[in-house]
Amino acid sequence: MTLSVSGLNISYGSRRVISDIHLPALPKGSLVAVVGPNAVGKSTLLKSFAGLVKYSGDIHYEQQTLSAMPRAQLIRTLGYLPQALPQAISLVAYEVVYSACRAVRTDLTAAQVEASIEQVFDRLGIRDLALRRLSEMSGGQRQMVGLAQVLVRQPKLLLLDEPTSALDLHWQLNVLEAIRDETADAGAIALVASHDLNLALRFCDYVLILARQGLLALVKPEELTPAHLEEAYGVEGRIETCSQGFPIVLADRALSR
Numbered sequence: 001m002t003l004s005v006s007g008l009n010i011s012y013g014s015r016r017v018i019s020d021i022h023l024p025a026l027p028k029g030s031l032v033a034v035v036g037p038n039a040v041g042k043s044t045l046l047k048s049f050a051g052l053v054k055y056s057g058d059i060h061y062e063q064q065t066l067s068a069m070p071r072a073q074l075i076r077t078l079g080y081l082p083q084a085l086p087q088a089i090s091l092v093a094y095e096v097v098y099s100a101c102r103a104v105r106t107d108l109t110a111a112q113v114e115a116s117i118e119q120v121f122d123r124l125g126i127r128d129l130a131l132r133r134l135s136e137m138s139g140g141q142r143q144m145v146g147l148a149q150v151l152v153r154q155p156k157l158l159l160l161d162e163p164t165s166a167l168d169l170h171w172q173l174n175v176l177e178a179i180r181d182e183t184a185d186a187g188a189i190a191l192v193a194s195h196d197l198n199l200a201l202r203f204c205d206y207v208l209i210l211a212r213q214g215l216l217a218l219v220k221p222e223e224l225t226p227a228h229l230e231e232a233y234g235v236e237g238r239i240e241t242c243s244q245g246f247p248i249v250l251a252d253r254a255l256s257r
């Protein structure tokens, strides 16, 4: 096992957002979609793993609790991509990805850093952006550069908050493929918050469904049911199987709540 959670509670002031979440051990190489309706706590859950919000309970990674992990090891282990896009600054993509790598991977030689940067630009298919200023990029292009800044450090626990929210269909597939390959190759674990259920079902090993009442389910894609859609989203829908064998969600009607 590599990642598990016990009794996780998170509040903002007196308002409880995450209540008593337990997750069983997730194996290395797992890509986990974190889904659920707006304001249910997906970002908050990822932020707790990243140490950005206070919580009670334990997050275990490789027989250690994250909260007790030495800071240097924590920084090396985690790769957090916030929901907000990188700012449109005047540096070029290569510079920001280089800085992100250098800040964390002090163990790498200059040649290794360069190789890591090349690899991540290739994996994401954004080599043509390397010398472009972020201030001259579209939102989607900046989102991919933000992801490159995370992947270049080769983290073991990827926490990606809606990494495809600004991307078109082509780049959504590209990015999910890159995340899946990176997770598998590195024996990492990725938690990916998303509103795109079909993308989640297509690429992820597990779907963690948050609902108003807390954790609704942690299921494999083929285990998702219409009852999950109704309970989490208040939506009547169907789960069918596409011609390639992947489950696909067809949302029919928003139910009145």
Ligand SMILES: Nc1ncnc2c1ncn2[C@@H]1O[C@H](COP(=O)(O)OP(=O)(O)OP(=O)(O)O)[C@@H](O)[C@H]1O
Pocket: 012, 017, 036, 037, 038, 039, 040, 041, 042, 043, 044, 045
């Ligand atoms: N810094 C904060 N202070 C107080 N409340 C917050 C803070 N951040 C988030 N919240 C509240 O916590 C709840 C969960 O927010 P969070 O951003 O985690 O939800 P989410 O599931 O990621 O939502 P979305 O799908 O809309 O991005 C919301 O009700 C939100 O208003």
